[in-house]
Amino acid sequence: MKTLEQLIAEQPLFADLGPDFQRLLAGCARNVRFSAGSYLFREGDPADSLYLLREGRVALEAAAPGRGALDFLSVGPGEIVGVSWLVPPYRWAWDARATTDTRGISFDATCVRAKCEADPALGYALMKRFLPVLLERLHAVRWQVLDVYGSAPES
Amino acid sequence: MAAGGAQRPDPLVPIPVTVRRRRRESPDTWSLQLECAGPWPPSLPGQFNMLYAPGVGEAAISISGEPGRNGLLMHTIRSVGAVSRALGDLRPGQQLGLRGPFGVGWPVGEEAEGRDVLLVAGGLGLAPLRPALRALLDRRRSLGALALVYGTRGPPDLLFRGELARWRRDRRLQCHVTVDQAGPEWQGEIGVVTRLLPRLVFRPGNALALLCGPEIMMRRTAAALRDQGVPESAIFLSMERNMKCALGQCGRCQFGPSLICRDGPVLRYDQVRPLLVVREI
Numbered sequence: 001m002k003t004l005e006q007l008i009a010e011q012p013l014f015a016d017l018g019p020d021f022q023r024l025l026a027g028c029a030r031n032v033r034f035s036a037g038s039y040l041f042r043e044g045d046p047a048d049s050l051y052l053l054r055e056g057r058v059a060l061e062a063a064a065p066g067r068g069a070l071d072f073l074s075v076g077p078g079e080i081v082g083v084s085w086l087v088p089p090y091r092w093a094w095d096a097r098a099t100t101d102t103r104g105i106s107f108d109a110t111c112v113r114a115k116c117e118a119d120p121a122l123g124y125a126l127m128k129r130f131l132p133v134l135l136e137r138l139h140a141v142r143w144q145v146l147d148v149y150g151s152a153p154e155s
Numbered sequence: 156m157a158a159g160g161a162q163r164p165d166p167l168v169p170i171p172v173t174v175r176r177r178r179r180e181s182p183d184t185w186s187l188q189l190e191c192a193g194p195w196p197p198s199l200p201g202q203f204n205m206l207y208a209p210g211v212g213e214a215a216i217s218i219s220g221e222p223g224r225n226g227l228l229m230h231t232i233r234s235v236g237a238v239s240r241a242l243g244d245l246r247p248g249q250q251l252g253l254r255g256p257f258g259v260g261w262p263v264g265e266e267a268e269g270r271d272v273l274l275v276a277g278g279l280g281l282a283p284l285r286p287a288l289r290a291l292l293d294r295r296r297s298l299g300a301l302a303l304v305y306g307t308r309g310p311p312d313l314l315f316r317g318e319l320a321r322w323r324r325d326r327r328l329q330c331h332v333t334v335d336q337a338g339p340e341w342q343g344e345i346g347v348v349t350r351l352l353p354r355l356v357f358r359p360g361n362a363l364a365l366l367c368g369p370e371i372m373m374r375r376t377a378a379a380l381r382d383q384g385v386p387e388s389a390i391f392l393s394m395e396r397n398m399k400c401a402l403g404q405c406g407r408c409q410f411g412p413s414l415i416c417r418d419g420p421v422l423r424y425d426q427v428r429p430l431l432v433v434r435e436i
């Protein structure tokens with residue numbers, strides 16, 4: 001069976017982080033499983049974990065009054081679920097539901113944040129990995145908000 | 156009824172064709188299968204016809220299915236305005252006018268030989284790519300990788316569902332479908348098409364990419380493919396501009412130095428990239 005450190009080193013997001021930082025992260029990590037339909041977290045809950053998926057799929061979901069739940073992003077293997085653990089007040093902005101049986105690594109966010117404070121080089125290395133994810137999701141959300149498939153072409 | 160298109164005297168005069176089948180693809184989109192009295196003029200994947208809704212007007216509509224054994228030609232129409240609504244409302248047995256085919260199609264002939272071919276469709280953009288994919292599947296052995304990435308607004312908007320399900324099962328094709336938003340019953344991908352591109356297994360330097368969809372979607376997809384190493388000259392986009400003559404005469408469909416009806420609708424990304432960000436054209 002692989003150690004958490006090995007599993008972390010295999011993830012593209014952390015592959016080039018170097019063994020020292022990978023070890024530091026492994027100290028905050030544990031393996032997690034979610035069965036299809038179960039929730040990783042709910043809107044308003046404290047964002048105390050960072051989830052990196054290894055298998056399966058998770059949908060980010062918003063409860064829309066009168067419309068039920070609306071899923072707006074799915075996250076798959078190699079990707080992180082949510083980033084609210086990164087920024088105060090550390091509360092989840094959305095629900096996250098496993099759409100299939102899912103496995104991943106969960107990192108204690110307080111532990112990761114403390115290690116980043118103690119070693120800014122780790123903090124910077126992680127920021128360089130999370131910022132592109134945030135930016136990519138921001139661009140994607142803009143594209144979705146424009147509702148390009150529903151509106152008129154730009155002719 | 157006039158004889159079939161092969162001997163059509165005047166490309167400005169529509170020939171009468173008859174709706175034989177009508178299928179609802181999504182809440183606002185219909186596929187019509189059309190019959191022509193004579194043989195259909197030969198067409199290429201990516202070309203379009205001008206369809207005339209009697210008494211209402213004419214619109215450019217891509218060929219979404221070339222005539223098969225049943226001899227029926229397919230068009231898929233989204234009802235958004237007067238002409239498209241009148242076309243989408245036509246019932247089996249009713250007639251409409253047709254001129255065409257027009258334009259330059261997808262490079263899916265010899266140009267595709269040995270290449271890793273990626274099709275990226277957004278919304279109704281799957282309609283003009285459908286004949287291209289069918290042609291490519293027919294000669295699958297002569298290609299490298301073959302992939303379809305299809306994104307649309309939500310699960311109710313997915314086109315060609317029966318075929319899509321078959322494509323998803325087809326091991327010769329990497330088929331990924333994503334929607335912008337969905338209810339909890341949807342178990343597939345949610346998000347924009349570019350998120351799925353890194354999952355495709357292909358050789359960027361050997362790729363041929365065919366994109367069709369709203370311009371924002373094509374622009375971002377082309378840029379993402381370029382960033383993955385696909386040469387700009389290997390990326391093709393199908394451009395939409397309103398048309399009138401479809402013969403390169405009236406200038407209505409001008410796009411920079413190109414007339415979309417004559418030089419397009421399929422154009423190379425390296426040729427159109429500077430124009431894609433100019434708002435006035």
Ligand SMILES: Cc1cc2nc3c(=O)[nH]c(=O)nc-3n(C[C@H](O)[C@H](O)[C@H](O)COP(=O)(O)OP(=O)(O)OC[C@H]3O[C@@H](n4cnc5c(N)ncnc54)[C@H](O)[C@@H]3O)c2cc1C
Nearest residue numbers: 151152214215216217232233235236237238239395396420
């Ligand atoms: C090469 C080419 C291929 C095309 N292929 C197809 C095809 O396969 N199927 C198809 O349905 N259409 C296709 N079109 C678009 C089609 O030619 C018409 O522009 C469209 O049907 C609208 O025409 P209309 O007269 O019904 O609406 P209009 O009166 O022109 O428009 C009515 C309203 O709808 C909006 N609108 C126009 N087009 C769209 C659209 N595509 N999506 C959302 N809103 C829109 C307009 O901005 C306006 O607000 C193609 C166009 C080109 C140039």
Ligand code: FES
Nearest residue numbers: 399401405406416
């Ligand atoms: S539609 Fe007349 S020139 Fe293209």
